[in-house]
Amino acid sequence: MSVQIKPSQAGTLESSDILIMLAPAEPGTGISIELVSPTIHQFGDQIKKVITDTLQANGIKDILVHANDKGAWDYAVEARVKTAILRAIS
Amino acid sequence: MKKDKLRRAMMFVPGNNPNMLQNSGIYGADSLIFDLEDTVSIPEKDSAPYLVAGVIKHVKFPCEVGVRINHLSTPWGRTDLETVLPSKPDFIRLPKAESAEEIKMIDEIISEVEYKCGFEPGSIELMAAIESPKGLRNAYEIATASPRMMGIAIGGEDFSTSLKTGKSLSGRELFVARSMVVFAAREADVFALDSVFSDIRDEETFTQEVIQAKEMGFDGKSCVNPKQVEIIYKIFTPSQKEIDHAHRVLEAYNEALEKKHGVISMNGKMIDAPMIIRAERVLANATAAGVYKREE
Numbered sequence: 001m002s003v004q005i006k007p008s009q010a011g012t013l014e015s016s017d018i019l020i021m022l023a024p025a026e027p028g029t030g031i032s033i034e035l036v037s038p039t040i041h042q043f044g045d046q047i048k049k050v051i052t053d054t055l056q057a058n059g060i061k062d063i064l065v066h067a068n069d070k071g072a073w074d075y076a077v078e079a080r081v082k083t084a085i086l087r088a089i090s
Numbered sequence: 091m092k093k094d095k096l097r098r099a100m101m102f103v104p105g106n107n108p109n110m111l112q113n114s115g116i117y118g119a120d121s122l123i124f125d126l127e128d129t130v131s132i133p134e135k136d137s138a139p140y141l142v143a144g145v146i147k148h149v150k151f152p153c154e155v156g157v158r159i160n161h162l163s164t165p166w167g168r169t170d171l172e173t174v175l176p177s178k179p180d181f182i183r184l185p186k187a188e189s190a191e192e193i194k195m196i197d198e199i200i201s202e203v204e205y206k207c208g209f210e211p212g213s214i215e216l217m218a219a220i221e222s223p224k225g226l227r228n229a230y231e232i233a234t235a236s237p238r239m240m241g242i243a244i245g246g247e248d249f250s251t252s253l254k255t256g257k258s259l260s261g262r263e264l265f266v267a268r269s270m271v272v273f274a275a276r277e278a279d280v281f282a283l284d285s286v287f288s289d290i291r292d293e294e295t296f297t298q299e300v301i302q303a304k305e306m307g308f309d310g311k312s313c314v315n316p317k318q319v320e321i322i323y324k325i326f327t328p329s330q331k332e333i334d335h336a337h338r339v340l341e342a343y344n345e346a347l348e349k350k351h352g353v354i355s356m357n358g359k360m361i362d363a364p365m366i367i368r369a370e371r372v373l374a375n376a377t378a379a380g381v382y383k384r385e386e
Binding site: 011 | 136145148
């Protein structure tokens with residue numbers, strides 16, 4: 001069963017951070033990620049993978065994600081997604 | 091207390107800023123304290139523990155890394171611990187400590203996580219900040235409440251506020267409290283750390299405060315800016331003059347031992363036991379700071 005969520009956001013637009021915004025999606029539509037990043041060509045796939053892995057690890061299957069990256073490392077992406085999830089389900 | 095360990099500068103780093111967190115190792119502080127308390131705004135209290143846990147787990151730092159949690163009486167203290175402990179910080183710093191019971195509660199939580207995560211029992215240390223008259227009255231009990239306790243610090247801003255005054259440039263309102271924290275730390279054989287000085291532009295007053303801290307017996311000082319680390323090191327690292335003097339004292343002592351002289355003197359001045367202890371401490375600190383190498 002997919003987790004019920006409401007719109008949420010976490011993170012900032014400061015250097016080395018990422019702003020994650022989550023919005024509910026229709027059941028069965030999956031995880032959809034819109035990513036803005038200055039390093040999208042080098043690290044875009046990796047950032048999307050961290051976002052997807054973190055969402056799935058927390059039981060989220062259907063969601064819209066807007067991510068505005070400012071050079072965040074993997075740990076920061078994961079932390080911001082975790083916080084956004086926490087805020088979305090609380 | 092570990093004799094080969096230095097904690098001259100313990101630098102606070104705001105816990106909700108990835109840029110500051112991941113780059114904080116380059117400034118050479120003996121210890122980093124990733125802060126979840128005063129530098130994290132209430133709306134971000136849920137976010138910072140994830141960042142801090144992540145950076146500890148994934149970034150290699152050249153020094154020990156601790157976490158200042160929110161007090162257990164707040165809505166965030168227990169979550170802070172549960173989130174950051176599995177990343178295995180070197181120590182936890184409790185703010186506003188007032189009793190041994192608080193330390194024992196945290197000790198138990200740490201023990202559970204160490205067991206669950208397979209960490210060596212007792213490998214995560216603890217320190218506490220004394221920031222109120224009640225905490226000061228219980229400073230020795232706090233410092234000895236757990237074998238994990240490695241240090242106590244005075245939190246000057248909160249302490250002076252609790253006295254119904256403010257933190258002055260001279261710091262005279264904190265003189266007794268600072269002394270009592272050093273007394274308790276020495277009796278408990280743990281580190282004694284002086285308070286932060288938050289005006290990073292005022293290097294002159296900061297320098298005076300560091301000199302005073304060293305003279306009073308503190309092992310080091312908490313700080314909030316990389317610029318302050320260098321000033322602390324200048325004062326807390328033994329100078330060449332101090333090293334040379336300590337060396338001569340110990341040479342004179344060893345020579346007298348060999349010759350079985352009852353009274354030891356150097357340059358006409360008697361050397362007694364406290365001078366020898368001080369000389370040994372200077373050389374131990376100089377060795378730990380990397381400015382002196384003992385002859386084999």
